[in-house]
Amino acid sequence: xFASAAxxxxxxxxxxxxxPPSPSQRAEPYGGILVAGAFSYWRKRLVDLGLGFVLLSxxxxxxxxxxxxxxxxxxxxxxxxFIALAYIVLLTIxxxxxxxxxxxxxxxxxxxxxxxxxxxxxxxxxxxxLEAALPQSRIYVSRFRSR
Numbered sequence: 001x002f003a004s005a006a007x008x009x010x011x012x013x014x015x016x017x018x019x020p021p022s023p024s025q026r027a028e029p030y031g032g033i034l035v036a037g038a039f040s041y042w043r044k045r046l047v048d049l050g051l052g053f054v055l056l057s058x059x060x061x062x063x064x065x066x067x068x069x070x071x072x073x074x075x076x077x078x079x080x081x082f083i084a085l086a087y088i089v090l091l092t093i094x095x096x097x098x099x100x101x102x103x104x105x106x107x108x109x110x111x112x113x114x115x116x117x118x119x120x121x122x123x124x125x126x127x128x129x130l131e132a133a134l135p136q137s138r139i140y141v142s143r144f145r146s147r
Contacts, residue, residue: 048137 014020041047073079108114131142 048134048139050132050134051137051139054132054134 038047070079073082131140133140
């Protein structure tokens with residue numbers, strides 16, 4: 001018997017009439033673990049503040065613009081329609097990209113041609129705000145294909 005068999009999962013709990021815990025109640029114990037881990041990595045000088053600021057700024061801008069856009073759609077009464085259409089468009093784009101990539105891979109296999117790995121030429125002015133080198137974590141963040 002598995003050790004987790006003694007703990008009921010959400011479906012079993014719901015079936016017997018007990019509401020499952022919210023995600024915020026489940027996440028509480030992890031907060032201390034994450035903070036302790038962050039301090040441990042900070043002491044070892046393994047925390048990259050540049051990468052953290054890139055991630056934080058993207059999260060703040062994305063959240064603020066998403067809240068504003070959803071409020072705008074809700075006031076216009078088009079939120080449900082937008083969510084349904086965005087879901088369809090997203091799945092269509094992902095499915096189309098996967099199909100195109102698979103077809104290209106099959107054709108390359110039939111022809112025996114190697115994969116393209118060349119670098120693109122880009123002007124420094126165009127990519128000034130879209131690329132960043134983060135030496136602490138040895139990461140190159142780019143909106144474009146990596147070097």
